[in-house]
Amino acid sequence: MGRLGEATAAREIDASGRVVTPGFIDAHAHSDVSLYLNPVCETQVAQGITTEIMGNCGYSPFPLLANNRGMLLDPPGVPLEWHSAEEYFERMAASGMGINAFPQVGHLTVRAAVLNGEDRPATGDEIEAMKRHVRDAMEAGARGFSTGLDYHPSTASDLEEIVDLVTIVAEYGGWYTSHIRGYSHNVVNAVAEAIEVARRTGVRVQISHLGICGRKNWGRAPRLLAIMDNARRDSVRVACDMMAYPTAGAWWGPRAILPASAYDWRKSWDENLPLLRDALRDAQARRELKAEIEARRDRPKYGFQEEFMIFSDWRDIHIEELAPESSHHHLLGMDMTTAAAAEGVEPCDLFFDLILNEGEQFGTVHVPISPTDFRDLLTDNWTMFGTDAIGSAIPRLGEPWNTIQPHPRHYGTFPRVLARFVRDEQSLELERAVRRMTGLPADYFGLPGRGYIREGYQADLVVLDLGRIGERGTWRVPSAYPAGIDHVLVNGVEAISNGNFTRRLEGRMLMRESR
Numbered sequence: 001m002g003r004l005g006e007a008t009a010a011r012e013i014d015a016s017g018r019v020v021t022p023g024f025i026d027a028h029a030h031s032d033v034s035l036y037l038n039p040v041c042e043t044q045v046a047q048g049i050t051t052e053i054m055g056n057c058g059y060s061p062f063p064l065l066a067n068n069r070g071m072l073l074d075p076p077g078v079p080l081e082w083h084s085a086e087e088y089f090e091r092m093a094a095s096g097m098g099i100n101a102f103p104q105v106g107h108l109t110v111r112a113a114v115l116n117g118e119d120r121p122a123t124g125d126e127i128e129a130m131k132r133h134v135r136d137a138m139e140a141g142a143r144g145f146s147t148g149l150d151y152h153p154s155t156a157s158d159l160e161e162i163v164d165l166v167t168i169v170a171e172y173g174g175w176y177t178s179h180i181r182g183y184s185h186n187v188v189n190a191v192a193e194a195i196e197v198a199r200r201t202g203v204r205v206q207i208s209h210l211g212i213c214g215r216k217n218w219g220r221a222p223r224l225l226a227i228m229d230n231a232r233r234d235s236v237r238v239a240c241d242m243m244a245y246p247t248a249g250a251w252w253g254p255r256a257i258l259p260a261s262a263y264d265w266r267k268s269w270d271e272n273l274p275l276l277r278d279a280l281r282d283a284q285a286r287r288e289l290k291a292e293i294e295a296r297r298d299r300p301k302y303g304f305q306e307e308f309m310i311f312s313d314w315r316d317i318h319i320e321e322l323a324p325e326s327s328h329h330h331l332l333g334m335d336m337t338t339a340a341a342a343e344g345v346e347p348c349d350l351f352f353d354l355i356l357n358e359g360e361q362f363g364t365v366h367v368p369i370s371p372t373d374f375r376d377l378l379t380d381n382w383t384m385f386g387t388d389a390i391g392s393a394i395p396r397l398g399e400p401w402n403t404i405q406p407h408p409r410h411y412g413t414f415p416r417v418l419a420r421f422v423r424d425e426q427s428l429e430l431e432r433a434v435r436r437m438t439g440l441p442a443d444y445f446g447l448p449g450r451g452y453i454r455e456g457y458q459a460d461l462v463v464l465d466l467g468r469i470g471e472r473g474t475w476r477v478p479s480a481y482p483a484g485i486d487h488v489l490v491n492g493v494e495a496i497s498n499g500n501f502t503r504r505l506e507g508r509m510l511m512r513e514s515r
């Protein structure tokens with residue numbers, strides 16, 4: 001970018017009446033393998049994302065060995081032709097990329113390689129072996145190191161192990177991103193642990209997809225923000241990112257409520273309905289299912305699988321969608337406890353009756369995060385935004401291998417922030433929101449030439465219509481590209497032109513010391 005004077009261009013974009021921003025930087029995503037399999041990366045580009053920080057939550061695509069391939073966040077059976085970070089970067093350069101990406105090496109991947117997938121404390125020799133893998137990746141050009149301390153085989157790793165590994169990262173001026181050791185009852189300790197790593201090693205630490213789940217933990221956001229503020233006052237470098245949705249793993253209601261015997265979350269809602277309805281029409285089966293749901297809901301929950309996959313309170317289930325011809329429209333937007341009280345029935349029975357009577361269009365969402373905590377994180381000037389998405393294309397995310405019903409965040413994170421929180425609710429100023437999507441991550445992570453519209457900077461740009469911008473997916477049918485993003489430029493070339501994908505591959509893998 002620069003002053004072009006009288007120069008003319010082969011392509012001119014009329015941006016009158018539009019907002020022009022730097023390309024959005026996704027502070028937390030997982031497109032490491034998907035970008036290789038589908039370089040255009042439509043779901044990211046469509047949101048105005050021109051750069052992502054990848055290799056998060058401990059999952060990196062290198063070092064790739066026989067004993068850690070199962071850790072990859074992508075389909076088994078796809079031929080992946082690399083082992084080291086260096087080979088991965090070569091493959092990506094050869095296949096091309098639709099967006100820019102900053103690579104990180106992941107603790108889970110390295111730990112699985114060295115401990116052969118076992119989740120136990122590491123010996124001194126094993127820590128030395130992990131350090132060698134981290135050093136190899138940093139030498140090859142990785143920018144940072146990530147952990148997934150909630151996930152097998154990393155839960156048994158301790159603070160000393162993380163500090164040892166991050167010390168290597170510090171030698172290369174890298175950063176540390178942390179999926180911390182719990183986002184519910186342990187969240188305060190977990191944030192403190194991440195800050196302690198930063199304090200001991202001097203690296204910047206980014207707390208990944210911060211959120212506080214479970215009613216018993218509601219109201220803790222001010223404390224977390226204060227802990228981070230105090231650390232910064234102490235010259236410790238700490239920041240965080242968040243998803244723009246108050247959800248956890250079981251974002252869609254049925255998965256949170258129904259046991260696997262009654263609902264297969266790998267299949268669509270439509271495919272699940274016939275068997276589910278058969279069960280609910282049988283009085284005995286209905287009674288048993290209700291008892292099982294209520295027992296699961298009631299029991300104390302510890303550990304990632306339980307806390308995030310199973311709901312604990314009917315108040316956390318919100319009615320999002322009903323058939324147009326429904327006679328229950330007065331229940332839309334209510335939580336199940338309130339709705340059931342209004343109908344004079346128990347929540348579980350209302351849930352069953354809506355499944356039976358509302359057709360395919362009955363949609364619920366599981367919201368385990370408090371609205372005020374969510375708002376506190378959302379409005380903090382140090383919070384960045386992350387999709388936490390596997391960037392790809394709608395058809396590919398619908399393939400059978402993808403056992404995750406894609407969360408709407410895959411398609412609409414950045415448009416949602418601008419549409420819902422900036423334009424509609426006016427809880428964020430446009431300029432501050434854009435800064436936290438662009439300049440803040442660029443400054444904090446130290447991404448040269450990115451994040452600003454400034455002379456000498458790369459022309460990563462978004463032209464958007466603030467009046468039209470927004471998500472087009474729903475919780476039940478999340479797969480839809482957002483509206484209102486007219487043009488996206490990656491390194492000076494249009495990736496989206498007048499709302500259409502150009503399928504140009506102008507992105508780059510931004511290894512250490514490259515721009």
Ligand SMILES: [Zn+2]
Nearest residue numbers: 057179208209
């Ligand atoms: Zn994570």
